[in-house]
Amino acid sequence: MDKRIVISRKLPETIISPYVNTYMITMWPDEDKVMERSSLLKDVSKADALLSMLTDKIDKEVIDHAKQLRIIANMAVGYDNIDVDYAREKGIVVTNTPDILTETTADLTFLLVLATARKFVQANRYIIDGQWKNWSPFLWAGTDVHQKTIGIVGMGRIGEAVARRAKGFNMDILYHNRNRKDKAESELGAHYVSFDRLVEKADFVVSMTPLNEHTKDMFNEAVFKKMKKSAIFINTSRGGVVKEKDLYEALQNGEIAGAGLDVFKNEPINEKHPLLQLENVTALPHIGSATMETRTAMAQLSLENIDLVLKGKKPKTPVN
Ligand SMILES: NC(=O)C1=CN([C@@H]2O[C@H](COP(=O)(O)OP(=O)(O)OC[C@H]3O[C@@H](n4cnc5c(N)ncnc54)[C@H](OP(=O)(O)O)[C@@H]3O)[C@@H](O)[C@H]2O)C=CC1
Numbered sequence: 001m002d003k004r005i006v007i008s009r010k011l012p013e014t015i016i017s018p019y020v021n022t023y024m025i026t027m028w029p030d031e032d033k034v035m036e037r038s039s040l041l042k043d044v045s046k047a048d049a050l051l052s053m054l055t056d057k058i059d060k061e062v063i064d065h066a067k068q069l070r071i072i073a074n075m076a077v078g079y080d081n082i083d084v085d086y087a088r089e090k091g092i093v094v095t096n097t098p099d100i101l102t103e104t105t106a107d108l109t110f111l112l113v114l115a116t117a118r119k120f121v122q123a124n125r126y127i128i129d130g131q132w133k134n135w136s137p138f139l140w141a142g143t144d145v146h147q148k149t150i151g152i153v154g155m156g157r158i159g160e161a162v163a164r165r166a167k168g169f170n171m172d173i174l175y176h177n178r179n180r181k182d183k184a185e186s187e188l189g190a191h192y193v194s195f196d197r198l199v200e201k202a203d204f205v206v207s208m209t210p211l212n213e214h215t216k217d218m219f220n221e222a223v224f225k226k227m228k229k230s231a232i233f234i235n236t237s238r239g240g241v242v243k244e245k246d247l248y249e250a251l252q253n254g255e256i257a258g259a260g261l262d263v264f265k266n267e268p269i270n271e272k273h274p275l276l277q278l279e280n281v282t283a284l285p286h287i288g289s290a291t292m293e294t295r296t297a298m299a300q301l302s303l304e305n306i307d308l309v310l311k312g313k314k315p316k317t318p319v320n
């Protein structure tokens, strides 16, 4: 037992137990509090492996503190919280958790499409608050999802899984990527269009792109102005792809009809944030992949990657 794994959030014992006789494991004791920066810096200096969360900023400072770190296993598919290039420079492997969360995240994304279109959360709050006095013809009338046009920006693993759900609702599927996806076009009947055409034509604009220097703030004032006034914007990728002030103004001024948001620029978003005051926003606390099955699989894959690298083998899901 000479190798040390640092885990930056409390994980269930059942997930950790296969490794406790092989590795020294230092685990942050809190499930819902981010590991303090000072503890991260201190612990990483002695670690051979770090199992990080998307809430940990793994930047040059952290990497420079690491003296013998061989792997950063991020318990997420997105890795915009990690300076991957610097890790590579230092010979540290970075891994993520692709595929195993695809269907779960697509379910949540499509849930946001439906919930936002049908004002699900607002109608639920209305009945619980005792405001329902009568059935009436247009009470909480939303908009149809079936047979509408969905536009997916970032037609990758999750984007395609969202498109499969949209096909089941007889939707027209538009998508935009930097590269065309022939299989998605032939199997799902998805149409490749420019970003501008997608935002102009779609009834539901869904963001599924990773956050990077090219996608940062890609949904901004000019883009919201191009959307239909009836359009609904869904974001399950990263808050950083949206200029939230511009989104707020578009929603407030009726330039678009609604938004379903699982992710925000600063998480957790403050409950007083202007976006959360709008009736036409359905908001969730970054729970795209949050099912017991999927989160367990993500933690297990992260530990498998660590185990492989510490045994001198190739990890299953490297990003660098
Ligand atoms: N809310 C949540 O809980 C979750 C959020 N996520 C987020 O979803 C993201 C996507 O995950 P996943 O589908 O597995 O990733 P993939 O890498 O499979 O898909 C991302 C897609 O985005 C496209 N893309 C990249 N850059 C651009 C760009 N500049 N413009 C347009 N398209 C672009 C890529 O295609 P191309 O290279 O051809 O452009 C690719 O097809 C993650 O990075 C993460 O941020 C993931 C899981 C859960």
Ligand SMILES: O=CC(=O)O
Residues within 6 Å of the ligand: 054, 075, 076, 077, 078, 079, 101, 288, 289
């Ligand atoms: O946001 C979640 C992820 O896996 O990325």
